[in-house]
Amino acid sequence: MSSNQPPTRRFDPDRKQRIINAALDVIVEHGVQGTTHRRVATAAGVPLGSMTYHFDGMDDLLRMAFEQVAHASSSEFVARLAQAQDREEAIEAIVDIIAGNIWSTPRTLLLSYELYAFAARKPELAAIMREWMQSSREALGRFFDPLTSRTLDALVEGMGIHGSVDQAPLDRHEIEDIVRRICR
Template sequence: MKRNDPGRRQRIIDATLDVVAVHGVTGTTHRRIAAAAAVPLGSVTYYFATLDDLVTTAFVQLAEQSSCTFADRLAEATDRNSAKEAVVAIIAGSIWATPRTLLLSYELYAFAARHPPVAAVMRRWMSNSRSALERFFDPLTARALDALVEGIGIHNSIDAAPLDQEAIRTIVDRIAE
């Protein structure tokens, strides 16, 4: 039997992230997701037994995509200096600097704190990031840079005077001396 809409499940997952970005996890409902995905309400519950299952799946996708983007950017580095530039680009560029990504990150961390399967995904994400950084930096420096990536993004999202790329470069240089 041929499915009429083979991309429906993925649209529901993508729409979940859109809804979470706008309404937060607590404001995310099956109805809002169905409307955002342009699918019947029954489709959401057909593919996902509970709202937690759907939100977890969406956050796993976000974490895996972000982890891959981070690793891909660092894979372009050939030495310690180009690795530091990659970290600056990750912080100041499109990976963490978008308001949507930051909002989803806030929601993801809060959700992971209460949902062990998602916390495990987050730990894997951190481990992958640190492994990518450890190609060029010792483990402690890699850990500090990993925390810096998200920390500056969070601070810049609400700071009246966010750090610019040059300031970020100076901080990365100081940490990774």
């Protein structure tokens, strides 16, 4: 190759998504405050310059990463509720969501904590959380009134959070009892 030719660029159509995924890994390991361009680029295996090429700063990257988390978590919740044909099956779905940790895996919970804290400091990003909650409430609204839907949505998230640190988490029967009390 002649020294007068420009270097060839490698075609990498998945680079942006790889960076977003790496950002989530870095957030899990270091928290939002410890997430830097350099750490994310290293985790994604991309040159540091790719960060500014694909994103308008760290807030843009974090927004896209958290949108991905919210969308994935919401999709699982909505998909499980979509299987329900009536109120009784919806109650069973809610119990499954809570008891089966459908959305509250340790990784998703940690990312959710980070998202809540980040959105509290950056109110313009609170819309991500509001969309997530709205999606859940709409799915619940097929079977429950708006106040019950809101309460059940908060229960699902709250039980996931409590279950992540509780040394004696509730079993499936106790969770079902609580859900049925709310749905009376």
